[in-house]
Amino acid sequence: MKLNLLCLLVFVLCLVGCGTKNKVLQSASIVKPVDISGTPDTIVPEVNLIVDSPIVVLKSAVDTLSSDQRFSERVLTPEEKIQEQKRTGIHKGADWASAIHYDLRKPNFVIIHHTAQNSVAQTIRTFQVEHSKVSAHYVIGRDGRVIQMLNDYDRAWHAGRSKWGQITDMNSMSIGIELDNNGKEPFPDPQINSLLLLLDTLKTKYTIPHTNFIGHADIAPTRKDDPNVFFPWKLLAERGFGVWYDESFLIQPPFNFSPIDALKIIGYDVSNEAAAIKAFKRKFIIKEVNEILTAYDRTVLYNIYKRYY
Ligand SMILES: [Zn+2]
Numbered sequence: 678m679k680l681n682l683l684c685l686l687v688f689v690l691c692l693v694g695c696g697t698k699n700k701v702l703q704s705a706s707i708v709k710p711v712d713i714s715g716t717p718d719t720i721v722p723e724v725n726l727i728v729d730s731p732i733v734v735l736k737s738a739v740d741t742l743s744s745d746q747r748f749s750e751r752v753l754t755p756e757e758k759i760q761e762q763k764r765t766g767i768h769k770g771a772d773w774a775s776a777i778h779y780d781l782r783k784p785n786f787v788i789i790h791h792t793a794q795n796s797v798a799q800t801i802r803t804f805q806v807e808h809s810k811v812s813a814h815y816v817i818g819r820d821g822r823v824i825q826m827l828n829d830y831d832r833a834w835h836a837g838r839s840k841w842g843q844i845t846d847m848n849s850m851s852i853g854i855e856l857d858n859n860g861k862e863p864f865p866d867p868q869i870n871s872l873l874l875l876l877d878t879l880k881t882k883y884t885i886p887h888t889n890f891i892g893h894a895d896i897a898p899t900r901k902d903d904p905n906v907f908f909p910w911k912l913l914a915e916r917g918f919g920v921w922y923d924e925s926f927l928i929q930p931p932f933n934f935s936p937i938d939a940l941k942i943i944g945y946d947v948s949n950e951a952a953a954i955k956a957f958k959r960k961f962i963i964k965e966v967n968e969i970l971t972a973y974d975r976t977v978l979y980n981i982y983k984r985y986y
Pocket residue numbers: 789790791835893901903
């Protein structure tokens with residue numbers, strides 16, 4: 678009889694134990710809001726509920742609070758700002774689901790400049806002072822020394838207000854190379870040799886079309902004249918960077934040839950025709966850099982246009 682009582686006691690204890698275990702299991706099921714908004718610093722409170730049926734809280738992909746509101750209480754660090762911009766994209770109200778296949782965008786143009794300064798040191802100082810708001814990826818000294826100042830994938834501030842074809846944001850598309858030159862002098866051989874080596878690397882690495890090696894004056898003809906008339910565009914074109922024409926075999930343009938249309942097709946912004954013509958002549962005619970197109974200039978323009986575009 679005592680044994681029976683003992684058995685009953687053990688059975689009752691077992692029942693109580695199992696019940697507790699069941700409750701422990703229930704309390705272990707943590708119900709989290711399902712967050713597909715990707716907000717890195719969204720705090721998800723862990724909810725320990727002892728309930729019969731678990732509650733699944735589905736959070737809308739579009740938060741009720743806009744990202745602006747969410748961060749309005751404090752000033753974001755630059756890194757947070759970039760993260761937030763990446764997360765929200767342009768369409769701030771859209772859902773966010775991260776794609777996994779992507780990489781950084783590549784430069785597709787090279788813009789060549791002269792520094793209009795007196796030394797590499799002066800140029801580097803200019804690019805490193807707070808107020809200048811200008812930069813370039815590379816600076817090449819007269820002695821051929823190459824200094825890299827930005828990663829190729831970064832967006833340098835070298836083009837300024839500019840246009841080439843339909844592209845109005847050249848900084849986003851290009852690598853900027855500054856040649857140490859005061860604007861009135863030839864470019865020494867060691868400098869050009871280093872440039873050619875660099876261009877070769879960039880062309881191969883980013884598959885940049887040969888027509889996309891251009892000068893600052895090409896994309897900003899009303900404001901800029903660099904690189905100056907001494908820059909060897911012909912040599913560059915022979916090596917596969919930029920365009921030139923066969924001086925020994927120039928085809929005459931047809932009677933209905935429109936030089937302004939040709940300049941436009943090549944890429945020049947012809948909203949100021951005189952400036953576009955001057956930029957073209959500085960680069961391809963070299964002598965008589967003015968805004969008048971002679972018969973010879975028209976022929977050169979026609980041959981470049983016909984050869985490449
Ligand atoms: Zn420039």
